[in-house]
Amino acid sequence: MRLPAYSSLRVRLGGGVATIVLDHPPVNTLDGQMMLDLHDLLGRLRTADTVRVIVFESAHDEFFLAHVDFGIFDSYPALETVKKDYPHVNVHQGIGELLRSQPQITIVKLAGIARAGGAEFVAAADMAFAGAERGKIAQSEVLLGIIPGGGGTQFLLEKVGRNRALEVVLGADLLDAETAALYGWINRAVPDNELDAFVTRLAGNIAALDPGVIEGVKRALPAGDLTRGLNVEHDEWNRLVSGDAPARKMKLAMERDLQTIEPERDLEGFLRRVAADV
Structure with a gap:
């Protein structure tokens, strides 16, 4: 299977498994370009009969996906080009919905930290396995005065x-x-x-199953329809993110070097200090 080159993803194919390496330095944020790359790649893989399992891992030693990139608002015009493919949810939620509805089994290998939009990505996958020492996860949006906006409330409700x-x-x-x-x-x-x-062993074992087994199991264990809850989540996120306080917190956070390694290591403490100073 021939795939285009992606600026934020690296892809390895072999043995029925597609390994997707998420790569957006310095701390692996989920930005607009990565969303577009994932939209394109997952769309292509949907019809790839030779790919039966998709594994996601990170290019960064410390972060799987730190969170949604704070420059995401500048990406809205580009993201509008794929909005038509998500008529019932926003584009960020739509990436999660692609993961949940992918015909292949999707597996996250969490060897670092996933927060906010990164945590939503983890929850959207069919399965996730984390390193006991380095794997960590948080839904931290409320520290900015907003709520999860990429499906996190609904994915969590379903899972936990x-x-x-x-x-x-x-x-x-x-x-x-x-x-x-x-x-x-x-x-x-x-x-x-x-x-x-x-x-590697689990993905290989699943990919080696007889034809039709994965499809049959996914039909028998379908992802639930979360559309109504996702719409409420989007409306509440949009209402809150339009307020003055989140904008001030985001501005001050960026002025204090958010999205560099040191603040991201203790993001919760960092954002609580930002909130105290706003």
Whole structure:
């Protein structure tokens, strides 16, 4: 299968498995170009009979996906070019919906930190396995005065239940892999030095199943229709992000070098200090 070159993704194909490496330095943010690249690539893979499993990993040692890039608002004109493909949800939610509806099995290998839009990406995949020491995850948007806007509320409700979804969204704490697995946000925590081999073995075993088995299982265990909840999430996100306080917090955060490695390591503490100074 021939694929175009992508500026934010690297793709390896082999043995029925497509491994997609997410690559947007310096901290691997989910920006507009990556959304467009994912939209194109997942669309092409939908009809690829030779690809049966899709594995996502990161090019960064510390971050799987830090969060949505703060320059995303500048990408809106470009994202409008694919809006027609998501008539019932926003484009960011639509990337999650692509993951949830992909005919292949989608697996996240979480060897670092995923927050906000990165955490939504993890929750949208069919399965996620995290390094027990380095894998961490948080839904941190409320620290900016907004709520998740890429499907996070609905994906969490489906995976962890209402009480834990409320804790995760409103508490905005960085969870270790063991706690995330206990909650059901990810499948399981695996020792860091075993994570690559574990995911490789699982993906290979699934890809080697008899024809029709993956399709049959995904039809029998379909992703639920979250459209109504996603629409409410979008409306509430849009209402809040249009206010003055989030804009001031985002501006001050960028002035203090958000999206560089040191602030991102303790993003929750960093954003709480920003909020205190706004």
